[in-house]
Amino acid sequence: MSGYDEGKRGLRRGLLDARSELPPGEIRAAGAVLARRALALPELVGAGTVAAYVSVGREPSTHALLDQLHAAGVRVLLPVLLPDNDLDWAAYGGAESLVRAGRGLLEPAGPRLGPQAVTGAGAVLLPGLAVDRRGMRLGRGGGSYDRVLERLEKAGVRPARVVLLYDAEVLAEVPAEAHDRPVDVAVTPGGVHRFAS
Numbered sequence: 001m002s003g004y005d006e007g008k009r010g011l012r013r014g015l016l017d018a019r020s021e022l023p024p025g026e027i028r029a030a031g032a033v034l035a036r037r038a039l040a041l042p043e044l045v046g047a048g049t050v051a052a053y054v055s056v057g058r059e060p061s062t063h064a065l066l067d068q069l070h071a072a073g074v075r076v077l078l079p080v081l082l083p084d085n086d087l088d089w090a091a092y093g094g095a096e097s098l099v100r101a102g103r104g105l106l107e108p109a110g111p112r113l114g115p116q117a118v119t120g121a122g123a124v125l126l127p128g129l130a131v132d133r134r135g136m137r138l139g140r141g142g143g144s145y146d147r148v149l150e151r152l153e154k155a156g157v158r159p160a161r162v163v164l165l166y167d168a169e170v171l172a173e174v175p176a177e178a179h180d181r182p183v184d185v186a187v188t189p190g191g192v193h194r195f196a197s
Contacts, residue, residue: 007175008138008141008175009141011129011130011138011174011175012129012138012140012141015129015130015138015169016058016129018168019057019058019059019166020058022058022166027058027060027061028061029189030060030061030166030189031055031060031061031062031063031064031065032061032064033189034060034061034062034064034065034164034187034188034189035062035064035065035068037187037188037189037191037192038065038125038162038164038187039065039068039069039072041123041160041162041185041187041192043122043123043160043162043184043185044069044074044123044160044162046122047074047121047122047123047159047160048074048075048122049074049075049076049077049120049121049122050069050074050075050076050077050121050122050123050124050125051076051077051078051079051089051117051118051121051123051124051125051148051159052065052066052069052076052077052078052092052124052125053078053079053125053126053127054066054078054098054105054106054107055127055164056104056105056106057104059127060164060165060166062125062164063095065125065164066078066092066095067094067095070092070093070094075091076091076092077089077090077091077092077113077117077118077121078090078091078092078107078108079107079144080101080107080108080112081101081102081103081105081107081144082115085142085143085144085147086115086144086147087115087118087144087145087147087148088112088113088114088115088117089112089113089114089115089117089118090107090108090109090110090111090112090113091108091110091111091113092108093108093110097109097110115147115151116151116155118148118151118152119151119152119155119157121159122159122160123159123160123161123162124148124152124159124160124161124162125162125163125164126139126145126148126149126161126162126163126183127139127140127145127163127164128163128164128165128169128183129165129169130165130169130170130171130174131163131165131169131170131171131174131183131186131193131195132170132171132172132173132174132176133171133172133173133195134173134176134182134195135182135183135184135186135195135196136173136174136176136180136182136183137163137174137180137182137183138174138175146179146180146181149161149181150179150181153181160184160185161181161182161183161184161185162183162184162185162186162187163183163185163186163187164186164187164188165186165187165188166188166189167188167189167190169188170186170188170193182195183195
């Protein structure tokens with residue numbers, strides 16, 4: 001393993017360790033603030049379809065945001081993890097429509113729409129562990145969302161790319177490779193961070 005890979009792995013480990021120290025009450029409170037901030041983004045307000053995800057564990061909570069988007073009539077697509085780590089998509093029908101899936105994930109129980117369904121979204125919420133001043137996102141390393149971003153690029157579409165994080169996860173720099181694509185906006189409990197495209 002190269003020093004670059006080891007550095008990236010160490011940074012991920014440190015960020016996950018910091019998340020593990022967050023009290024449940026702080027996670028819930030952050031989720032409520034994140035939902036309010038995200039729903040004020042013009043990128044989400046103007047999107048008829050938003051591709052999002054269901055947070056699990058100590059991730060910044062998306063539950064309130066998903067429910068509020070759904071209640072506002074926004075079509076919300078949620079990922080369904082495929083065996084090769086690619087993502088299929090299905091429509092969110094409310095919290096009661098979610099079922100337990102592998103790796104501790106929650107997925108919508110409805111019909112699968114295919115990996116290309118994400119290309120119809122006006123905004124894409126991406127999970128992440130950190131973002132830097134250039135908008136480069138550090139994910140968990142599975143590559144699922146790298147494939148999503150590549151699929152969007154190949155389709156010639158440019159939905160707003162938004163990542164939800166805790167305040168301490170906006171860093172000066174995260175390791176990035178040539179294939180990595182920046183996000184447009186990071187939303188944290190403390191504010192909204194915009195990045196030049």
